[in-house]
Amino acid sequence: MRKFICPVCGCRTLQSRGENDICQVCYWQDDGEYDESFPNDCNYGVTIKQARANFLKYGAYDKQFRKSTRKPDRYEITDIYMKLIDNGGI
Numbered sequence: 001m002r003k004f005i006c007p008v009c010g011c012r013t014l015q016s017r018g019e020n021d022i023c024q025v026c027y028w029q030d031d032g033e034y035d036e037s038f039p040n041d042c043n044y045g046v047t048i049k050q051a052r053a054n055f056l057k058y059g060a061y062d063k064q065f066r067k068s069t070r071k072p073d074r075y076e077i078t079d080i081y082m083k084l085i086d087n088g089g090i
């Protein structure tokens with residue numbers, strides 16, 4: 001089954017949208033939020049915007065999860081992810 005794109009790292013890692021799936025690449029818990037500047041309760045009050053900056057810096061949406069994430073598989077990589085990485089320079 002084709003997976004859904006994580007709103008933070010842009011990888012195709014989510015089984016569903018809005019059902020609290022955890023992205024294995026950035027560890028974001030997806031409650032279906034799209035608003036990039038909304039403090040996200042199930043992600044320790046981090047916004048999608050902050051989460052992206054943290055992902056580029058630490059490899060996880062929050063520093064505390066940096067050891068719980070993994071690199072994306074080739075089939076999970078999207079243009080959104082590539083653009084993010086290019087702009088962020090990791």
Ligand SMILES: [Zn+2]
Nearest residue numbers: 006009023026
């Ligand atoms: Zn992600």
